[in-house]
Amino acid sequence: MDKLIRKIIREEVDNLEDESELNLDIKTDPSKGVVAPSKKVISDICEKEKFCQKQGPITFGQLRKLVETAQTKNLAYDIGEGFYKALIRLFPWFFPQIAVAGFVGSSIRAFNKIIRPGLEDTRGYKKWWGKTIMTVMDYVEGDLPHGDPISKIFFISDGLLHMVDRKFKLKFARYIAELASSKPDSEPVPEYFVENELRKWVNQKFLLDPPLQPKTINESEDDGFGWIRDLEIEPDLTPAQILLRYESFPVEVVGPYIAGQFRDVEYRNGKLYFIADGWCDFVNLFDDNSDDNSRVNRYLAKNVLCDGDYWEPYSASDLIGREWKSNVWDLVTENGEAVNLVLDHIKEHYVVPEDYNPKQLDIFGELPKEREIYEIGGRVLDTQFFNEISQDLNYLGDLIDDEDIFEELKRELGWAYANSYNAAVTNDIYKSTTDSIVDLFGSSYQWENGDLVFEATDLILSTIEEIISDCWSDNRRYYDPERHKEDDQTDEEGFETFAEECIDKPFDNYSWFLNVYEERLSDYGEELNPSFSDYATNSEMKEYFLEDLQGRI
Numbered sequence: 001m002d003k004l005i006r007k008i009i010r011e012e013v014d015n016l017e018d019e020s021e022l023n024l025d026i027k028t029d030p031s032k033g034v035v036a037p038s039k040k041v042i043s044d045i046c047e048k049e050k051f052c053q054k055q056g057p058i059t060f061g062q063l064r065k066l067v068e069t070a071q072t073k074n075l076a077y078d079i080g081e082g083f084y085k086a087l088i089r090l091f092p093w094f095f096p097q098i099a100v101a102g103f104v105g106s107s108i109r110a111f112n113k114i115i116r117p118g119l120e121d122t123r124g125y126k127k128w129w130g131k132t133i134m135t136v137m138d139y140v141e142g143d144l145p146h147g148d149p150i151s152k153i154f155f156i157s158d159g160l161l162h163m164v165d166r167k168f169k170l171k172f173a174r175y176i177a178e179l180a181s182s183k184p185d186s187e188p189v190p191e192y193f194v195e196n197e198l199r200k201w202v203n204q205k206f207l208l209d210p211p212l213q214p215k216t217i218n219e220s221e222d223d224g225f226g227w228i229r230d231l232e233i234e235p236d237l238t239p240a241q242i243l244l245r246y247e248s249f250p251v252e253v254v255g256p257y258i259a260g261q262f263r264d265v266e267y268r269n270g271k272l273y274f275i276a277d278g279w280c281d282f283v284n285l286f287d288d289n290s291d292d293n294s295r296v297n298r299y300l301a302k303n304v305l306c307d308g309d310y311w312e313p314y315s316a317s318d319l320i321g322r323e324w325k326s327n328v329w330d331l332v333t334e335n336g337e338a339v340n341l342v343l344d345h346i347k348e349h350y351v352v353p354e355d356y357n358p359k360q361l362d363i364f365g366e367l368p369k370e371r372e373i374y375e376i377g378g379r380v381l382d383t384q385f386f387n388e389i390s391q392d393l394n395y396l397g398d399l400i401d402d403e404d405i406f407e408e409l410k411r412e413l414g415w416a417y418a419n420s421y422n423a424a425v426t427n428d429i430y431k432s433t434t435d436s437i438v439d440l441f442g443s444s445y446q447w448e449n450g451d452l453v454f455e456a457t458d459l460i461l462s463t464i465e466e467i468i469s470d471c472w473s474d475n476r477r478y479y480d481p482e483r484h485k486e487d488d489q490t491d492e493e494g495f496e497t498f499a500e501e502c503i504d505k506p507f508d509n510y511s512w513f514l515n516v517y518e519e520r521l522s523d524y525g526e527e528l529n530p531s532f533s534d535y536a537t538n539s540e541m542k543e544y545f546l547e548d549l550q551g552r553i
Contacts, residue, residue: 059189172198172201175197179197192214199212199213199214239257239258239465239468240503240504240505241503243468244472244492244502249461249465251270251271251272251461252270254461255267255270258460258513259272261511262511262513262516263512264276271455272456272457272461273456274441274460274513274514275451275453277451277452278450278451278452279305279433279434279437279452280302280306281452281514282301283305284514285437285440285518286529287527288527293534294531294532295529295532296429296433296436296528296529296531297529300429301433301528304426304429304430312426313422313425313426315418316414319418319421320414324410324414325398325401328413328417329397329400329401329413330538331420331541331542331545334538334542335545338546338549339393341546341550341553342413343390345409345553346386347386350386350405351381351382351383351385351386352373353383354382374405376399376403376405381405409553415552416549416552417545419544420542420545420548423544424536424540424541424544425532425536427540428532428540429532432531433532435530437528440459440528442455442456442458442459463513464506464516466520467505467506467516468505468506471499471505475502476495479494479495479499481495484498
């Protein structure tokens, strides 16, 4: 009979808890087919949701350790409870006199433990009395109150785990521990892994028909609590009003409005896309005051991102200077193809062929085309001399650098060197510049019909939300309901009227999101100023040098 009484009382207490509204404005109404969600389930999910957001993803190694620790703790609870039950039943048989005194003291302590939590934690009399009776019976029977370690370690986004008996929870925990052991310890646990494994396990263990379907990320609402309530947002509200009234900024609600206000933003399938004509549109995001030669300022960004007059970072004279051989010729000799181009050019334009005789008629009775005979140190540059100097590239470099006959070749090599140096540095500036833009707007971009399109939902939402929040916060400091609110207004309506300037932020002053973001970066001193290498190595110049040289000699 006592077990039946305990069951009836426990069910009554559970019913009181389950039908608690939890500020959701949802009550059980069988006539409408509405069932209030369990307070225990919602509270458990909310707390774990907050924890998981702070904790972030875990690995299978961490998951296995959590399960093993929970199993150990659960075993300790069971052993402790068994020892307690044995103690309260056997103790009076061996020490009856002490048992009487101990019973009085224990009763007082037990009564304090029973009554105090009930008075502190419960509000309704019926609920408090039910909890009190249940706690008394639990202590008398040796059932010590303790938590469920298995339930605490698993984050399940619904109440499925609460429906599973404790015995089966333990079995599922062992299953998950073995499954986690089969995975690499460093591998991250996928989203909804444990939840979907629970669904599969329940399907197979209890032969559910139809089976529970796996949970996917798309099933979750963006705010994480769509399963608790559906916000009915009033029409014609601006994003600023939505944020103030609902403390939420879902893209599905504010996205279409934002895209309708900004000419460079489009809303597609639940995402916001930023549209630019090209990289040149982003020039004003860069710092205009930096004079650091190793960092990209607005001047450099404009020259590398925009189509305009020809520009190069350095002049040829600055690059070559008086160190022609150590700069230019070293680059030539490190590139076998460049060496061959130079040797072929010298052989064709400077070396006297072995069969050349300016006075000998050819088969048509004509004299050969007259060509200039070049001499170096009184020695004619013929095939034999050419073969000698071509074997000593260091000596050949000296000749090109010093001999007047090679002045034109030296100049062309110098121009090729300067152009390749500037090309390498310009390429590094361009890469550093575009990379910094991508870091802001996101790596998910592509060219569409000549436009540069970024999927920039997070950037656009966070920027606008910050601007709106700053405006509301600034006005909140000066708002006094006693002075600023009309008698027929709620406090919220009064504040909204007082801070009317915030309602249309930031669309009241801007038609382009990029202008909003430019000013935001400027206000916070966060304009782009990425570093780049102002020194080009020979390996970076090699490709550009060879291409330029092929068009010159």
